[in-house]
Amino acid sequence: MSKTFYIKNMVCNRCIASVLNIFTTEGYTVESIELGKVVAAEGQKSDKEDLASALTKIGFELIESQTDTLVEQIKVKLIHKIEAGETEHLFQSLAEEFSKTETALSKLFSKSEGMTLEKYTINLKIEKVKEYIQLGQLNFSEIAYTLNYKTSSHLARQFKMVTGMSMSDYKSLKNWNRKTLDQIV
Known part of the structure; x- marks a missing residue:
């Protein structure tokens, strides 16, 4: 019988691979997996507490409510x-x-x-802006357009409000300070 598990802090494909590995190791047969959600059939060895513990060890959390x-x-x-x-x-x-x-x-x-x-959405967008700046493929106006800001100056104000520095200052940093998506909240 299949069961759906919801997992907190899954934010990328590496998270999916890590969670898949844990479920397999803990004796579950994974039928489908996507960010935040795993559908699996329990095996002989399956123990929900062991699963929750293994997930917690690498920064994930089994969601119950x-x-x-x-x-x-x-x-x-x-x-x-x-x-x-x-x-x-x-x-x-x-x-x-x-x-x-x-x-x-x-x-x-x-x-x-x-x-x-x-505020959470703004923080996600700012982290995406940081990624675009690091990649160096888009200028500030193109970044603003890509993220549906009305103007690049609106993005610039929001970036400075969240990070405390201008996008130009951020671009010139040698040690970029980016948060992983699971650290935003």
């Missing part, structure tokens, strides 16, 4: 949408996908994470 599951799904959707450049009407599309109002999603997220959904 519906609220935490929903919040993690929101985070995964935001990461995907920002990666795909789908940031226009972001909160409205999230609300539609989760069949909730924007206000309900925002309150739920804030209560669970201690940070507003908007």
Whole structure:
């Protein structure tokens, strides 16, 4: 019989590989895996406590509550949408996908994470800006356009507000200070 597990802090393909390895090692047969979600059949050796412990050792967390599951799904959707450049009407599309109002999603997220959904989204975008700056493939205006900012000066103000430095100052740093996506909240 298959069971769906929700995993906190899965933010990239390396996370998927790590979690897949843990599930396999712990005796589960993985049927599907994506960011934040694993569908698996239990094997003879399967023990949920051992699984939770193994996940925790490498920075993941087995999610038990519906609220935490929903919040993690929101985070995964935001990461995907920002990666795909789908940031226009972001909160409205999230609300539609989760069949909730924007206000309900925002309150739920804030209560669970201690940070507003908007602030979390801004932090995700700023980390994406840092990535673009490091890659050096886009200028500041192109970065702003890619992330659906109205103007590059709006992005510049937001970047400075979050990081405490201008994008130009960040670009000239030798030691770039980027957060991993699971460290944003």
